[in-house]
Amino acid sequence: MAMKRREFLRDTAVAAGAFTLGFVIPGKVRAGAGEGAVSSAPFTPNAFIRITPDNQVTIILAKSEMGQSVYTSLPLIVAEELDADWQAIRVEQSKVDPAYNWPAFQMMITGGSTSVRTSWEALRQAGATARAMLLAAAAAAWGAPAARLVTADATITDPETGRSATFGEMAAAAAQQAVPADVTLKSPDRFRLVGKDQKRLDSELKVTGRATFGLDVAAPGLHYAVVARSPVFGGVLQSFDASRAEAMPGVVKVKQVPTGVAVIADSTWRAIKARDALDLTWDEQGNGGVDTDQMLQHYRELAGQPGFAVQEQGDFEAVAAQADQVIDATYEVPFLAHACMEPLNCTVHDRGASGGEGAEVRVGTQMQTADRAMAAGILGYEPEAVDLHTQFLGGGFGRRAAAWSDYVAEAAHVAKGEPWPVKTTWTREDDTRGGQYRPMTLHRSRLALDAGGRPLAWHNRVVGQSIDGFKMLGMEPENFDNAMIEGLKTQPYTVPLVNLEAHMTTSAVTTLWWRSVGHTHTAFMKETLFDEAAHAAGVDPMDYRLGLLEAHPRFVALLKKVREMSGWGRELPAGTGLGVAIEESFGSIVAEVAQVRVKGQKISVEKVWCAADVGFAVNPLGLREQMESGIIFGLSAALYGEITLKKGRVEQGNFNNYRVVRIDDAPAIEVEIIDSGAAMGGAGEPGTPPIFPAVGNAIFAASGKRLRSLPFRLS
């Protein structure tokens, strides 16, 4: 079916003998991989393969590698259908081109845990079509029926004659073959690579220090910049005196940019030192009083007032009046910074400023198309005149899909009109205080239970800011933002009546998607609330959930799996408890059990068991790793993460006061995968949401203390 809507192109722009396939949906058609090949046509190609006569198979990666392993899992899919030699695959990062757009937004984006599931079909077809053309070429050359030929490890063999040729030897002839109208994909039982544990292809680069992250970009004449930004959100520069800074060693230039004052020097350190010597006066635009304690107080007041009705299934108050008991609980989560290991940075060379053409941008980004357009607009070029090179990302977690391309835009302003490339680096403090946070959010939930403890009606009122990134994508929320209620409309528990209300607030603090987005708080609220309900009903929390999931066999299977893995119900030492949680997010369902020990005020997470159902795991090893990573990422926020503001200033700055989990407080994690065969879901984010409530519920089991705000504190 899919093939009928699409067609393959042969790329004439590559060197003779190289065989390149661009996989496209028709529209105005063009070759995709060639130098300077750019089109404005609205089509949606998915992948490229390049096979050279030396039998090098290169797979072009159109997604950003930020730890989630697309550098391995996407080429794996192509290699499977192509029957390439997996050990000899080369991966090349794509350029910015409509050919690589994510259809949903007509731009290149790596996010939403979508890379594998949205590329799967197209990458398989790309591989299978290339293989079919190689076979056709060999069949013609040997006078043998193509159906008789077999492929493995980038080699074609005729079992009857014993003749064989490498893909490279057949590359030139394959490029002359007609593109088949239809290809047969492998049946899953014939997969040799997919569905089996595959180690990463980028390990050696990364253990030898040879991987080039954005911050490692080198270029002749490279200059280094840091920017002094407003100490409060939304502040504007009133005046500045750079005379002391300009006199410091190595300082090349001090200039005003929209976000503040940039110091450009011959090394990062000299730029940082000179920035300290700037004299700056800011107009705080009335934001010098922003205070998260006061904001939270305001949220609590709003929680007592009716909000916008997002979903209304009936008269909650009437049901509650008849209920046996009503749980009324408020859950609160703070602003969170992403704190990617690699601080934000971007290198820009305005080549046009010194007689060249256009510009070059080298950056770790999750959003190439938008970033390039932004840089081009600032520099005064067409987007196509800006070469954007995606580097390895030292973490993304959503921060590098930045609202209004903040760090790329700023770097473009810094480098605009300069004859040399400039690398603008954010220090850790700049990065922590730079905003684009997970929004501070409050949920007030009421759950009415019958005499048996089963839910009759649920009323949830959420208070919080919307996510700026949605506005950038043109999804201007009016009364609520989907992230505020993420997952709640489709929550799986049997509840006859669910009403959802929202108060969407505003503040000067900027907000963004943070690994698993709204699920970071909706799952915390829901899974803590239903744990409270289980205890109110006097039922074991695992059994209570199972009893409300009759219509959801995938959830049931996962809960039973973690029940078994964790030895749920076993005797535990005093002060130790188990907590369970389950959440569907990004098309996947993940259940987790945490074992927590509470001693005085100290919370130790000793072990986590995780069962994940993503439909089908393309690379089970990579999936287990993403679960481990998502759990530790969430745990950092559950135990420590909190951005607070006083007098408009962010109080945290670095890892000393924005703490994260270290190896000595990292639990052992066991992950099991259930391949249910359901539609494929994501991997990068779904491991994160359940860990917040699983730990909170375990704290309750261990200590009898119900903690309803994050980070968890027993004081």
Place this chain on the structure above:
Amino acid sequence: MPLNLTVNGQQHTVDVEPDTPLLWVLRDTLGLTGTKFGCGIAQCGACTVHVEGKTVRSCRTPVSAVGNRAVTTIEGLSADGLTHVQKAWIEEDVVQCGYCQSGQVMAAAALLAANPKPSDADIDKAMRRNICRCGVYQRIRKAVHRAAELAAADSTAGGA
């Protein structure tokens, strides 16, 4: 002020302020970008290098304090091929984004040089100075044990 520095066995003369952190001399002056900037305040370990075989956070080490002691960075960790630590890291599929990993590898190499058979507790104690935002900690633990095994097997095979 020109300063002499020995990095990965090579002599360099660098013209920087004496209080410049070794990190920025390595990265911006010598172009050795394998050593990473993560925090700048000795909190994360991304900048870990060896000075005379001992781990040092280069972001908080003024270049003038190094003197003529030998500095080893990730680029100079092995003269030929991969070290046991690097091999074990690949075997155990430790890395994710990889940004912290130069520092992790340098820290693990120093740990194993001092303690060829570390316990989990030894590993946690030595490696707690290195943050990984991707959270690959349990794989690091496993890989340190694996590197210890590889080293032991090698020294046995070598008749040591």
